[in-house]
Amino acid sequence: MGQRKTTPANREKIIQAASQLIRERGIDNTTLADIAVAAGISKGTLYYYYSTKGDLIFDIADRHMNNLTDRIFRWLESSGQDLPPRKVFRMVLDTVMHSRSRGQIHVYLIQEALTENPSLRKRFVEEYRRWRGIIEEGLSRVYGNHGEYATMARVLLATIDGLILQRLIGVEQIPIDSIAGYFEVTGEAYVSR
Amino acid sequence: MGQRKTTPANREKIIQAASQLIRERGIDNTTLADIAVAAGISKGTLYYYYSTKGDLIFDIADRHMNNLTDRIFRWLESSGQDLPPRKVFRMVLDTVMHSRSRGQIHVYLIQEALTENPSLRKRFVEEYRRWRGIIEEGLSRVYGNHGEYATMARVLLATIDGLILQRLIGVEQIPIDSIAGYFEVTGEAYVSR
Amino acid sequence: MGQRKTTPANREKIIQAASQLIRERGIDNTTLADIAVAAGISKGTLYYYYSTKGDLIFDIADRHMNNLTDRIFRWLESSGQDLPPRKVFRMVLDTVMHSRSRGQIHVYLIQEALTENPSLRKRFVEEYRRWRGIIEEGLSRVYGNHGEYATMARVLLATIDGLILQRLIGVEQIPIDSIAGYFEVTGEAYVSR
Amino acid sequence: MGQRKTTPANREKIIQAASQLIRERGIDNTTLADIAVAAGISKGTLYYYYSTKGDLIFDIADRHMNNLTDRIFRWLESSGQDLPPRKVFRMVLDTVMHSRSRGQIHVYLIQEALTENPSLRKRFVEEYRRWRGIIEEGLSRVYGNHGEYATMARVLLATIDGLILQRLIGVEQIPIDSIAGYFEVTGEAYVSR
């Protein structure tokens, strides 16, 4: 008994195990016992780090969102260097929705926020606003800041969410490339409308 | 002794009650006991009509999807009459995502399909394909059938899903109108690309 | 499976079993599983009748208090018939604190009210007031209603509680009779003070 | 690195913290983690001093009882100096039941003794006997030692316990003074019966 090894971040092990299980089965079908087993610890230890399932989920969601925000920020920075718009769109769509582990869990977390966790929901609301803001700024860099990009940013964001959802359902292979193409063409048009 | 002899579609009462509760709390937070109470019947009766919670959910999802399909079909028909594109887009976005009761429940049903109900999932996959097909055809009517509308249909569909999600989260008032405007402008451009 | 017999008041069986266990071990050492087993039902059935441990305890406490109130009321009525004071005191002390099952559980219930159950506490406060009122009136019948009996009633009530406590601890056999004698003598004196 | 080198009675800090928490919430609702936090030490340290929750409680109860015994002894001594009976009663009632921290914890400790801790219970039994003895002797000093004071001592002790209980419940302000008056008047009568 006692601990095992040098405790290489048990918290991290929990996050990893929980994230994966949630990705595979959703939140409600992932029990704390499952997580504990997958993380190779006891239920008690899980409790030691997160005194509530809600706490754990919140932390996962928190890291998830920070992660997404970071990606988008990085996109914002890189998009300053005169990349061709198509490449930029591809990158956004790709990074945000494709980073397997991330995209898969996104919808489950939203669900949780909706039904159980008001503070998580608040967090999502804020983050969505921020994301839209960043995307807006990115668009104004790509196309020059003459023009209003709020709507386009909104559509981009919604499209990403919708695609994540459809990928989860398994509708079919999603042709990121041609969708990026769509935004390239239409973006141009929308700006110079 | 005290039963209604008329029994005016108990099944309907169940569907209505269940739909509303799910809309408000999600599927996992809606118990059969809740539904029975809300429908004004007993748990036993509920089981008389649906021998499983899954069955009930499936039926709700089924009706939900049929309903959506019907709406889109109706749009397809009306869109033949030379409506201005903006109006058409507005209508699609509006009917599909705004019919309160429908949109609110959509994501929960998808969730259920993902985590519990493989046959429901299959059903969703098929339906999504069909929806995309119908939208594609509608677009080709609006813009003339020279051109490929698969991608645009995909984006439209994804946008709708994404907006439903964001409305659920409560991100902010969604300006359906300006989004319809976006698709009007960009649609034009995309077609004549 | 299904039910057993003609369901001769399962609720009653629960109350009985729970009361006895609490009497023997206190509330915190009585688990719902214990109660279910003792009542010969399943944990699920217990939940069917009381959806929370707190609810069950409240009901037990409620019945307990109603019971005590009834006893005291009955005493009040009988005390009108010119009983000699000693007999009256003996009766009060006896009935209230001796009814084995009742007295034993009293303190545990108070404890629960103190630490967990604010509404139960409120209930106790009210009941104590009522008890004091009844005892006061009884005293005024015994001694004629010239005089103030509030303090004496208070002392009587406190003495009863204290004796219950001491009996629980098992201090020693409590000589109800001589204590009744004490109140007889002193009551006389106090009245004509 | 960060320990106090002085360690000014960690044990004392534990006792203080635990006593207060128990006073506020009862024993079963006070966890060792709570106590450790309140005492500003770690759970491990707590175990260094008390190898069991029971041990800690026993120590608290022990000190509590010694304290009470001391008070009553002091009363016994002072009561030799021809204090008027009313003052004496007031003092007893007051010191024993009013010393906030003490009275509040009394009932919880009894509870614990009843349900968990047989040796603590034995201790209580002994102590109650002792208390009654002391009070008896005190009474014989106040009233002269012609007479039997066992019953009166018992009533006094029971009254105190009952009042403590009622104060915990919060029945209402307890008029110590008029109760002391009651015992003054009735004591006189009882003695000269």
Add this chain to the structure above:
DNA sequence: GATGAATGAGTTTTCATTCAT
């Protein structure tokens, strides 16, 4: 002496489902 991470046995609670009536 002191720490806090780790544990597991137990406890309450939840709820879909069954079935005699």
Add this chain to the structure above:
DNA sequence: AATGAATGAAAACTCATTCAT
């Protein structure tokens, strides 16, 4: 058709206790 009492398996949560450092 309709009822609701009964169930059990599973889930989340609690916390005293241990022990390597």
